[in-house]
Amino acid sequence: xxxxxxxxxxxxxxxxxxxxxxxxxxxxxxxxxxxxxxxxxxxxxxxxxxxxxxxxxxxxxxxxxxxxxxxxxxxxxxx
Amino acid sequence: xxxxxxxxxxxxxxxxxxxxxxxxxxxxxxxxxxxxxxxxxxxxxxxxxxxxxxxxxxxxxxxxxxxxxxxxxxxxxxxxxxxxxxxxxxxxxxxxxxxxxxxxxxxxxxxxxxxxxxxxxxxxxxxxxxxxxxxxx
Numbered sequence: 298x299x300x301x302x303x304x305x306x307x308x309x310x311x312x313x314x315x316x317x318x319x320x321x322x323x324x325x326x327x328x329x330x331x332x333x334x335x336x337x338x339x340x341x342x343x344x345x346x347x348x349x350x351x352x353x354x355x356x357x358x359x360x361x362x363x364x365x366x367x368x369x370x371x372x373x374x375x376x
Numbered sequence: 377x378x379x380x381x382x383x384x385x386x387x388x389x390x391x392x393x394x395x396x397x398x399x400x401x402x403x404x405x406x407x408x409x410x411x412x413x414x415x416x417x418x419x420x421x422x423x424x425x426x427x428x429x430x431x432x433x434x435x436x437x438x439x440x441x442x443x444x445x446x447x448x449x450x451x452x453x454x455x456x457x458x459x460x461x462x463x464x465x466x467x468x469x470x471x472x473x474x475x476x477x478x479x480x481x482x483x484x485x486x487x488x489x490x491x492x493x494x495x496x497x498x499x500x501x502x503x504x505x506x507x508x509x510x511x512x513x
Contacts, residue, residue: 304425305508344510353434368427373510374510375498
């Protein structure tokens, strides 16, 4: 699985994707966030990070399963 | 009917001509532009980035909500990506409806909600640096 990055998360990580190693059992959105904050502690400086699964906002309890596309959504600022 | 797009340049004449329709007695067109200052600093330009497929889906969800809540003849939502200089349009929200009340209300709803949920980000560039808007507590 790879995680798409945008805006400030892309700059913090220094890449437009994060590959998740296959040996990481990330079952839910919450598991994914815990792993991310461990691997990239500087993401904690952001006001919030939402997760999008298959291009929709996903709650912490949602299962990643066979998600085709996962992305981090830092605080939005369009308009 | 709705026109929802992520674009590199907003053409106001096209927005207005899309919204024009015989049954509408009101066309309300909101344009958000690049302001030359923020947090007491001089802004030189903005750069917009979008998660395009999801941004379009979120904009479409908002359009559906607006169309359920108000009687709308035509709805337009355009947002830019890329570099934008001071004064340039960056977002356009337009509603054509029978009367002005619903056009004002629906436009307000769409721009307010777009700012909350649509995955688009802006970075402000100043003389002495830059920052992603709204990213930090």
